[in-house]
Amino acid sequence: MIITEKKQKEALLQSLKGFDKLFLTACGGCAAKSLTADEKSVKEIMDFLVSNGKTILESAVIESVCDMRLVKKTLSRNENMQKADVVVALSCGAGVQSIESVLKEKNIIPALDSKYIGSTKRIGIYKKFCSVCGSCILDQTQGICPRTRCAKSLVNGPCGGFVNGKCEIDQNTDCAWVLIYEKLKNNGKCQDFLNQYVVPL
Ligand code: SF4
Ligand code: SF4
Secondary structure (H helix, E strand, O other): OEEEEEOOHHHHHHHOOOOOEEEEEEEOOHHHHOOOOOHHHHHHHHHHHHHOOOEEEEEEEEOOOOOHHHHHHHHOOOHHHHHOOEEEEEOOHHHHHHHHHHOOOOEEEEOEEEEEEEEEEEOOEEEEEEOOOOOOOOOOOOOOOHHHHOOOOOOOOOOOOOEOOEOOOOOOOEOHHHHHHHHHHHOOOHHHHHHOOOOOO
């Protein structure tokens, strides 16, 4: 899922300068699951905005804001939306642009930053596994992404700085290339890997 982080409240307030009547949208999908658009986060942001003089006309949770059909169904005929100066979107960048595509005339301000595609270890703990590079090499690297999990994004690693299997940049993180090497070795694929040409980034 797409992992998002809340923007700094003061920065959000700055973006909302000049807008008084707000319509809040929250994504019930990835953003809710990554605890940036869950019920508590929505209440927290609403309280903050109201205490700073903003009027919230309505808040709506949309199951997946990246689904333009759901956005259209929920928002296009909403009367409060028509009265609102701006839409505050608690969603990833794709969600923000879904809303923009449906409500072309509206001002839209994102309340979250999209960080990466991750996997959930447990709620609140996410593993950064994919940077959406557009040219997946997991077939070559035993299902472990060096572009994302190597601190230097090396596709021809390791860099030689690892210590006891840990990355030289962060001793708490496994070196992605050690993981890849160990798996290649266990699966008897080291030679196959060495025989191929991997285009440098
Ligand atoms: S190589 Fe890594 S960053 Fe690129 S698509 Fe595959 S998993 Fe994502
Ligand atoms: S130690 Fe491993 S993970 Fe860290 S930068 Fe070097 S190759 Fe990448």
